[in-house]
Amino acid sequence: MRHFLTLKDYTKEEILEILELASKIKKETKNRVFKDYMPKHTLGMIFEKSSTRTRVSFETGIYQLGGIGLFLSSNDIQLGRGEPMSDTSRVVSSMVDMVMIRTFAQSKIEEFAKYSKVPVINGLTTEYHPVQLMADYLTIQEAGLDKDLIVSYIGDGNNLAHSWLMLASKLGFELRIATPKGYEVDENILNDALKFAKESGAKITIGNDPKEACKNATIITTDTWVSMGQEDEKEQRIKDFDGYIVDSKMMALGANNVKFLHCLPAYRGYEVSEDIIEGSQSLVFEEAENRLHAQKGVMVWLNNINKKDK
Template sequence: MEHLLKLSTLSPDEITHILDVADEYKRLHKAGQDPKDLAGKAVALMFDKQSTRTRTSLEVGVYQMGGLGTYLSAADLQIARGEPIQDTARVLGRYYDAIICRTFKQSDVEALARYSGVPVVSGMTDYAHPLQVLTDLMTVRERRGKLAGLRAGFIGDGYNMANSLIVGCLLMGMDLTVACPAGYRPAADVLHFARRFGDHFRLVQNPDEAAAGADVLFTDVWTSMGMERETERRRRDFSGYCLDAARLTLAAPDCMVQHPLPAHRGEEITDEVLERHADEIFEEAENRLHVGKAVLGILLAGR
């Protein structure tokens, strides 16, 4: 693994290795034995989107690994005044050992990877959210002991989370049904990727079909960052897509629920369902720390 820009560049073995390393970092952290695998290393945290979990988990993770993590708001960089991304990339690559970028355009993280000369990790784009989906896979595997053969459902917008879930779940041998309204389908290239997996993937409009028999259900906000002007229209379009107690009865009796947070309670998920599954949802949030460390440990310390 040279970069982590999207999950489709990884093999199942590479994903498994990331999850195994994340498990080990978590075990060592709980034992108070954080390895200083980033001693003498500096990581640029370049953010063009607001963040709670991505930013703080990576800042804390780099610190626990003995490195320096520098938060760089895109609004404070010369990019905000028109400097080309390739010029910024060439500069940061001479100062830092790795760059983590959370931005809007997938092409921006790809440009950073092309020109910086150092490993680049996507902290999220409008196209993909690889760190989050690796975290989801880690959390499900922790609680279920496996991934292959599990039935998963996603209810919501065919946006970055859906794109990455499709790739991650299918690569790891899970069956996945994605339910989204007409006009909110996942990316065309992701759907093309999914065709390789035959009937292990289904795209539907009825959210009950995604919930039926599911071992794990995923959801996400209906209005992502940068879409605030569409909020009211999206609320209308996604009416009936809420993950509520009635819909959860269609799933397996011990179905897990995963949400990347922040949650808009009463929209994509009810307060009742979120609180009933809070332990696994906030374990998922905690695991962002360990997955981020694992990716950096593999890229920079040869883990």
Template sequence: MQHWVRRMKVRNFIQSFDFDAAEMKTILELARKIKASPLGYRDYLHGRVAALIFEKPSTRTRVSFEAGYVSMGGHVIYLGPNDVKLGVREDIADMARSLSRYIDVAILRTFSHRAILEFARHFGKPVVNGLSDMEHPCQALSDFFTIQESLGGIKGKKIAYVGDGNNVCHSLLLTAARLGAQVVYATPKAHAPNPKIMQVVRHEAKRTGAKIQGFTSPAPAVRGADILYTDVWVSMGEESKAASKKEQFKDFQVNQALVRKAKKTVKIMHCLPAHRGEEITNEVLEGSNSIVFDQAENRLHVQKAILIYLSGSNVGRLHGVRSGT
């Protein structure tokens, strides 16, 4: 696990713990200002260039990063699955060292978390994790922005996650532990979160007072929940496991019967894309309690704040934001 917790000399956002709690709160506050007045940030990244290096195709991650960077005056180069194969066409180190001569920040979406760490080791400039097999930190930080926006804060609020103990779950738990939040998760026993991740989560939760609890059935997890969150059962790259996983997860669907076990005011979240009729029903996704598309929008604002924070020089100080470098 040492490869996962190692900190980089250059400030990156590769894993949730790359930011401490104070930094997370600074970024969330900056995101609130950006959302309220986006035109005030239209020149923050003028003259800068970002590369989106995606081994996996994406809709929301690509568009939210690209639109966000361009809207702040920067330029974006997209390298998709047909353009780049990390460690196949050439060594990751060679690619990173070459690209560092051309661009200011790299945003990677990869199958392997180790690949992002290796890239960052040789890139020497900010690297952002747009998704890996281990974490999805931008999603989690954005999710907490959405939760705060919807509920007015996280103190005393219960967040229930139902589904696969995957990268989204990992980052949600890590971010909750760092911020001192309460998250209760329910996964099939065979699909629980990574044990090494959970060691880190529990250690941090003891320090911050966060409340983290796991179940192997959804009903006790969602009882009295303020937030009910789910994700797809079959992630990209797991297509060969689809039939088996759907059978194992059939009792973990977020449907109206499960929603009724939470608070009447419970808010429904899903990081999308959704497989309607599998992990969540159409009725719940489109119901009055759903904040799924607010959640999707907020990726834009929070990622803009992250990019400003990591940009260094005088950019982060323009509105009193402490730079991450």
């Protein structure tokens, strides 16, 4: 059974194959052509963390593919009352065709997948956010920036930074990550990425100087400094991230054709300035829409590959 839990599990060829499928389906959708790639399929959507883009994109996506999405918050199912993840997995996966989970620890989604009878997609965990990176790279491809790509990630060494590490190390482009001291990426995830990078030819640089990381970059990207569950750290984090705002001065360090990405929600005046996110260098809202199309590619690919394996 193939799942989509982290890009660590995927080859370069598989990632590009999914993105090619996503691009094809997107073109059809833009022409108001909706093919039943997954007719009468049910996508169970388990949310232990709230969301805008993840819920709307998956629910709309499965509908456009000919199926239906079933929203399940932790308050709606027994998981929120202490039922073991293994039991929830066996029950839910016996009634639906695919499951998307947005939760906390990666170990929780790994356990769910272990007992699941159907493919499981990671809609976000504390460690990884692979569907976001599929949308990001689709956006980069559409902008014609996937050749000689240099990505500069500025900010917290969180699930987004970890997923950039996986994507870069698999596809073989240059990635520079700059975080404040004390907010570095997970060492084990970094080591995995460095191993993959030896095979792909990716160049990965980790440091604490955002200006150095942005020099001649073709993509500059960031994330919120205060993620869900970190609200009590807000004041301290704002102090610690001083100097890490992506503003016009930071963007000016990039290449002439540099573009800005952000997974949203964005907090203007903190990790990004108003003029950058709303300006001509921003691909943020194209990126947000591509969550819909990239995830349709993931769902259809998983459905097809698991059919072949039966």
